[in-house]
Amino acid sequence: MVRQRIQIKRIDNLTARQVTFSKRRRGLFKKAQELSTLCDAEIALIVFSATGKLFEYCSSSMMQVIERHRLCSEDIGRQDKHPPHLTQRENHTHAMLAEEIKEKTAELRHLKGEELVGLSMEDLVKLEKLVEAGLSRIAKTKGDKFMKEIGILKKKEALLKEENAKLRQKVAGTSEDETPLLEQGISSESVTRLSDQAGSCPQDLNNSDTFLQLGLPCPN
Numbered sequence: 459m460v461r462q463r464i465q466i467k468r469i470d471n472l473t474a475r476q477v478t479f480s481k482r483r484r485g486l487f488k489k490a491q492e493l494s495t496l497c498d499a500e501i502a503l504i505v506f507s508a509t510g511k512l513f514e515y516c517s518s519s520m521m522q523v524i525e526r527h528r529l530c531s532e533d534i535g536r537q538d539k540h541p542p543h544l545t546q547r548e549n550h551t552h553a554m555l556a557e558e559i560k561e562k563t564a565e566l567r568h569l570k571g572e573e574l575v576g577l578s579m580e581d582l583v584k585l586e587k588l589v590e591a592g593l594s595r596i597a598k599t600k601g602d603k604f605m606k607e608i609g610i611l612k613k614k615e616a617l618l619k620e621e622n623a624k625l626r627q628k629v630a631g632t633s634e635d636e637t638p639l640l641e642q643g644i645s646s647e648s649v650t651r652l653s654d655q656a657g658s659c660p661q662d663l664n665n666s667d668t669f670l671q672l673g674l675p676c677p678n
Contacts, residue, residue: 479507487515500526 469475483505494501494517502516502523516523567573568585569592577585 475508483513487513490515491517502527 469478486505487503490501490503493499500517500523502520503514504520505513507513514520564573568577569589574582574585
């Protein structure tokens, strides 16, 4: 007996609609599981019933699959914003930059003395000239830096000499100012000492010339 083909349209009977939803949902999830197992595909299914109940199936992690879907959608959106000719131009530019980086990397290795076996004599001569020119520039830069540092050191030396000269002048001026005061202090002390001696001098020195020279009265 030939099975009658079911017309695909909304089922009006509520009970029949719920039974059909349950059977078809289980069949859909089963087919998704079989597809994931047979083809090693990553599958995620999200189904909401007419009453709002959630049913889901995922071959791995639902959140990871959703995040992967979001990233793919963003990439597709960016590709849609860029016309094909711009994409081709960007690819061409990227290829040129990659080739230039490769050449510069090989040149740097040659300058470091690496991978020289495959070079021809002409390439070796060019490389030798490049190295000599580089050494010359390095020596010139080194000499310029030495001269600059020497100039800085000479300036520091001149400043130190100037500061030392100022300190010597200051020390010399201080010494000259203190000398008269020191001499004056010695004279005052001598006078005081002589005065004390005069007050306690013996009788046989009352008539000495010392008192006359100092202008002190002789004791009676």
